[in-house]
Amino acid sequence: MDTILSVEGLEVEFATYGGTVKAVRGVSFDVTRGETLAIVGESGCGKSVTVQSLMGLIPMPPGEITGGTATLNGKNILNLPPAEANKFRGVEVGMIFQDPMSSLNPTMTIGDQIAETLKVHRGKSDQEAFKLAVELLERTHIPEASKRAKQYPFEFSGGMLQRAMIAQSLACNPAILIADEPTTALDVTIQAQILELMLELQRTENMSIILITHDLAVVARMADRVAVMYAGQVIESGTVDDIFYRSSHPYTLGLKEAMPSNTDDRDKSLSPILGSPPDLFKPPVGCGYCARCPYAMAVCAEHLPPTTTISESHEARCWLHHPTAPDIEELHQLDDQNAG
């Protein structure tokens, strides 16, 4: 496998008036060429902070990367000197955000904003850059691209703006596209179109995507591999099938229980995960999920569970995988279903 991005033990903290928030506590993942990695988790679990700290987009101070390494194509990308960081951001990684309506400068035409990247990083002339910007807009299927390029963000719909954002992020052919909840602010039909576009561009550009979302339906549709985050840690990671059919962490099970389904058991009432995530001002010593976990044991509150390798592609952080832990029926039932 051709690993492009490799993150090891990333730790991010924010110094606030109330104390230090340990937002990311040792996150590791790899992204290989052409694949989509989905990072899933509830609000505040650190998924956005993880990618934003990789991009150098968290404000420092108060934010600080306190540990870990991250390499892109073998080169370190954390705490780069400003000029190199800018090069890396604009050229090697593209990023799109949650709310396309506010993510583009309201006083610049769409074409100029896309052209700006090309002018700064590729040294193109004004006309050349604008022409390329129009081509990029065409590639993201914006009709009448040459006319639209001369328009301002307020003349675009939300879906069109997200297409323009994607066009902008692709300007320098990045190796990775980071999409931070790209469809959360869009309605469902537009959401489907944007996801379709991302998949299409991924195939044609052979680019990797890191998709941040809390929508499991989006994950199922888009992802090759999934990392489930909770309280600043990756608690389970694996292929999309590993996560959905062979869930090995009670939190992942809980997320699935809380998700509506349209198959045979659709009359079953949804069961929410009770309680709330731990306070990251004082992160728990043991497993972050143990206060909400129906299977919690004494050891869970006192010791951080080690990462257990379940299969070649599948890892989970839970004491239930320890040889001496009791058998949990739910985890096995699912295994059986898939075996059968």
Next chain:
Amino acid sequence: MLAYTLKRLFAGVVTVWFIATATFIAMHQVPGDPLMNDKAVSAEIRANLEAKYGLDKPVTEQYFIFLGNMLRGDFGISFTQQNRRVNDIIRDHFPISATLGLLAIFFAATGGVLWGALTAIYRNRLPDIVIMFLVILGISVPSFVFAALGQLFLVNLNSLFGQSIIPVAGWGTFWHMLMPSMVLGLGTMALLTRLMRSSMLEVVNEDYIKTARAKGLSPTRIFFKHQLRNAILPVITVLGPQIAAITTGGFVVELVFAIPGLGRYFVQAVQQLDYTVIMGTTVFYGAFLVMMVIIVDILYGFIDPRVRLS
């Protein structure tokens, strides 16, 4: 854009008409008249004077004569300054006030944008705290105090060099304009600094600034291309009325620095109930203010595309 401009111009004409009418009514509601001076005037002379100035006619007729003359650009003859036309008073003295005012606005706008941006960049650090303290001072201390302090400074400066480097008062050269325009612009500069600061702080947290950083742009480029243009919009909005306010409201500074501007005549006319001068200058100032607001609105359209097209 043309329709927008025409619409704004039409609204401006209506506003000026309203100002003229309101001034006319107010003038004729005030007890006393311009002929009722300390000198006792006999009934005959009074009748003659009233006939000369058209005060013997019914008020409605006077109003239409006034409007008619105004449309032809004629504000009549002053009551108190013999045979001096109001147009001449404005023509002689307004350019002085306008020069002073525009120079003051230039100081205020460049200073306001600069200091505002600076305080936003150094938010809550020493430069911010010092500048914001000075801003409070600039807003709360009246201009005649700064005017006097300014003169004192010039006196000391000149005596330090043993010769007059910068004149302390009067009018004529650019050096005469320097201190009064800075004093006049100070309050506005303080106001614009505050406005610019809050506007900058708002823009810094906008999503599109994050996008600009994700695009890998340098901080300087983000500042000039993305932050400044968006942050400057509210500053430009208040600039129009501020230009008018400074140009017309500079009479205190004009008085302290002995500058022969229009402000002095305006105040004098009000004290002496000089109908024609009051109405002439008020309508003129009103029209000037309206014009400035329109110019700023049109300028705004160039900077913010959302205004242009809606």
